[in-house]
Amino acid sequence: MAKLTKSDVLHVAKLSKLDLTSPEVEKFQSQLSEVLNYMDELNTLDTDRVLPTSQSTGLENVFRGDDHTNDCLARDIATTNASRSDSSYFVTKGVLKK
Amino acid sequence: MKTKLRPVIGLEVHIEQNTKTKMFCGCPAIHYAVPANTHTCPVCLGLPGALPKANKLAVENILKLGLALGCKINLYSKFDRKHYFYPDLPKGYQITQYEAPFCSAGRWEAPDSPSVNITRIHLEEDTGKLIHKTVGGQKLSLVDFNRSGVPLIELVTGPDFETSEQVTAFLKEIRKIVRHLGISTADMDKGSMRLEANVSVSTTKKLPDYKVELKNINSFKFLAKAVDSEIARQTKLIHEGKRIAQETRGFDEAAGGTLSQRTKEEAKDYRYFPEPDLPPIRLSQEYVTGLKTNLPKSPSETIHELASWGVSWQAATIIVKDRARLNYLYDVRSIDNSVDLKSIANLIVNKNVDKKYKDPNDLLASIVKSAGNLSLEAKQMTKFINEVLIENPKAAEDFRLGKTNVVGFLLGKFMQKSAGRGDPKEVSKRFFDRLK
Known part of the structure; x- marks a missing residue:
């Protein structure tokens, strides 16, 4: 049984700025549900005595001084991978509706 | 039937730091009047594989602000990723x-305002800047990433x-403190201080179950106008028996009111999780x-300090505004910390004694003289009198021989011991009583 509803999928699609066709919604409904089912499987492990972590290095307090600036990318290099740019800016579809 | 309505307003303030480098x-963190996209690198462009490294000064700066506002400093802190898709955010998340924000649970107090709780102050990176343009009938957004990654404080x-x-009073104070600490220029017109207000109107003692977020406001004046017009709009809706929608609104000066803006994701939609590329702090x-x-003391801290020395809140508020008067009061206290600072502060405010007696020593001397400073304890007085009489047996002898003016000499000896304290007449x- 699918864990995610159609509206869950549409909600995630909206957050990802994706337009999905209804066959795609069905396809992702089952695929994303499978991912969650796998999480359920992981959840059966006993982790009571394991501390949660988001780090694997054990490092703390890694800082950079503010005393000098680094060289920046040349503008044409910075924009070189953009799907669209003009001489100064990265260019995207307008985000304002009105 | 009339319902008692009460506006409820909370603030979010963004303050861009004036560090040399980005977060x-x-x-370089400077981005105002800089050619677009000339201050970027793989990190602030969100290129794959680039790794962030935190700016130590930016962390120190936010801690200073938190301390100045009486916040609890969280000794263990970390960064998180906040996800949303918008072109000003190249990585798809904001760090x-x-x-675990650096600062939480602070409090700001002022005499003629209710006290304000500082819920939290956290550190983040600024986003790029968008310019909206129509080219050949096509709506476009141009992105400049010079601002991307500039250290930003959210209060x-x-x-x-x-x-x-x-x-407005609170925000002006915050701006003053931030400038005083030297951590931001806090120039509203350059976007280095940005204001948001959450406004709702309560019909009961409790907080309403909705809030309207006023965003993108770049001056104190506009914020005041936006807040006032939003309170009026909501009050009208309440009187009409309508429900008020939770939404984001901007201020439109031409319309003289607030207008609805894009709907916002809810916190759960940001899918926050700990930033794995930055070790905790x-x-x-x-x-x-x-x-x-x-820390250079903030005006409100100084007021608290003076109040703790007995100075009235009113006098402290006035004196704090004038550096010279404040230093004068500090000087007085450093000369004699047993002096009644409350009276001195009042004399400074009401009689300008700091102008009359340029040297605080002269002021103290005159006060001692005029009040005959009676603060000397009877026991001490007896002790000094005994000492003077024992050390000057000849004077006692002279007195018995009729030279009563020798009392003046003894009084001088007494004053040397008491450092001028004690009522001379007494x-x-x-x-006299002892010698006769």
């Missing part, structure tokens, strides 16, 4: 702080304001105490 890379208050005047108590000790009388 997580060595690009910010969610669970969140509790819902503790009821009027736009209180809001553990601060030592000694380090934080050191920062606090070296001391003389005591010498």
